[in-house]
Amino acid sequence: MTDNDPYAQDKPGGQSPGTPEQGGWAAQQEPSPWSARGHAMPGYNPYQPGQYPAASTMPGGEPPSPQRGRRGGTAKLVAGVAVLALLVGGGAGTVGGYLAADNATTGSSVNALNEPLPAKDSGDAPAGSVEAVAQKLMPSVVQLQVRGRSSAGEGSGFVISDDGYILTNNHVIEGATGGGAINVVFQNGDKAEATIVGRDPTTDIAVVKAEGVSGLPTVELGRSDDLRVGESVVAIGSPFELAGTVTAGIVSSLHRPVTAGGQGDQTTVMDAIQTDAAINPGNSGGPLANMQGQVIGINSAIYSPQSSGIPGMQSEGGNVGIGFAIPIDQARRTADDIIKSGHATQTYIGATVGDAPSGGAVIGEVQPGSPAEGAGLKSGDVIVKFGDRRIDDANTLVAAVRTRAPGETVTITLGSNRTLDITLGGQPVQPN
Structure with missing residues (x-):
């Protein structure tokens, strides 16, 4: 689907990140809050202006009458002070008036509109700045x-x-x-x-x-296997048809199992980079880059809460600071397969998996002749580690497998503390 359907950023997500039952990471047109393509751009939330208290007037009233002394001394003293106050007030006003008049006659007042324009900035953008990344990638x-x-x-x-x-x-x-x-x-x-x-x-x-083009400027591809949480990133794309939009943020988290494309099943789980860089419907397919201007991910999904929190109103799509990108290492391998052979190759182990009650991914049916059977995996085994990565549930295992290439050998750890080596398989993907 296209990003015009207002998305998750293009798409979707999860609660045990990735399970649709939990509102998971869903693709754009899924009812799940994680939508890869997104919903229509949410309207501004109407609200009832608060009632501000009316401005209160200064307390007024006649000043208390001084009690007259035996010879009226107190009254005369108060009257004298009042006269002095009036004189001081009048004098201050007069002086202020003279100063204003003097400025008007001498022309010494400062007016920004009369100031000359500063010199035009002709320098290059500082290396490592958002501006420099935008200039390089746009x-x-x-x-x-x-x-x-x-x-x-x-x-x-x-x-x-x-x-x-x-x-x-x-x-x-x-x-x-x-x-x-x-x-x-x-x-x-x-x-x-x-x-x-x-x-x-x-x-x-x-x-x-x-078709019919040549000499196009190309991006520089980086790597996603050494990203760090907190690292600055820049996203570029066409949110809501606003081409060439640049936003910036950080890597908020890594290895988020997110359902891609709105399929809502394990076959579409990706090992996503989470970012708070603003991503909206239309950003889908655009680059997420590091501060060297190297592409480290493809913006693909956003988290879209279904409820706006306001009675009678629903929030559909739009950035809430939780977006997801496909790691470029995986995307690069898939793109290379597509260009060379016309189709992608999917990494797999050849077994169904589910969530283990105590944590981890429990093996279901093992396919005959599969990598899982060759490694000695059996139905009921619970995988708790894949290489050095802890496995919390089935989607985490699927995402971890997707980060590897067919032919790689990985050590897996079972709940019984037994370890096995599995050589991952690859199979062609045939789109519907």
């Missing part, structure tokens, strides 16, 4: 306009080759399958038609190719 970030048989939408993407290959989210362009069309709008306003090279709904990644 020429390579594009807006994707997608038309399907019965709907239209838009999202973002970024150029990975100078001859027109563009990386984006599957849910951004899937509406164009079966007779739709994709238009690419570059930063300089140029436009080109694009075709789908390949897509992977299970990871929410797609590659399209702009």
